[in-house]
Amino acid sequence: MLQNQYYNLIDAIVYLVVAVIPAYFLLKSRKSINNDNDNFRKLTVVLVGFILAQVSYHIAALMGFRLLAKGFLEPLSMMALLFFAVAYLVTTWKGKQHKKQRHPGPRT
């Protein structure tokens, strides 16, 4: 059976592999001035924040800093994910409102 340290190492590597994709999109969309893109850029920044907090959490746990890992970095990463969820919800809601304004329903 693997030790907990190995699981933390695997987790850190896997999250780093995940972080490549949103980081790539952030770099790619840096020059864009599209408003929609700007909203998604902010969402991507929050997602990268969550992933990097997870990487830091697993590295801290790997190094034996249990209080830092479990007491600070893990809740921080979950807060980032919750913020991402709220931002995603708001972006979706705003998009719907924007679409309703552009295409109002049939007049009665």
Next chain:
Amino acid sequence: MITPMENVNAGNIATSLYPLQNIGDVTLVLSLATLAIFAWLALRSRNIKSFQFQISIFIAFYLLGEIIESDRIAMYLIFPPDIGSQIHVGSASFFAIMMWLRFYYAEKRGKEMVESDTGDESGDGGEVKGNNSGIGK
């Protein structure tokens, strides 16, 4: 290393793990709130291929690992001691596969990586085909 069983045997709740248990509860609540939001969005999109649904699965797995790893709950379970960590690795792997597959198909088909949920009354998950303004492009 202090295990949950050692905690019980010592009969002393105020060990070095006690503050971590409280913070662990905070993490659980935060994960639950996040899961609730994405699950609600996934229900609205009614599409298992949607980003919302897939990230809900990831968070649900993460939460399961977190619950099993929780010291207060772990002492009542008969699972092997590392099962929580294994579930965490599984959820991280699922997240990685999901993101890379979405990236692959977004590049291949020229679609957004994360669907816009605006205007999905048709129940197709609101996927905007050929729209390059989203997170994926």
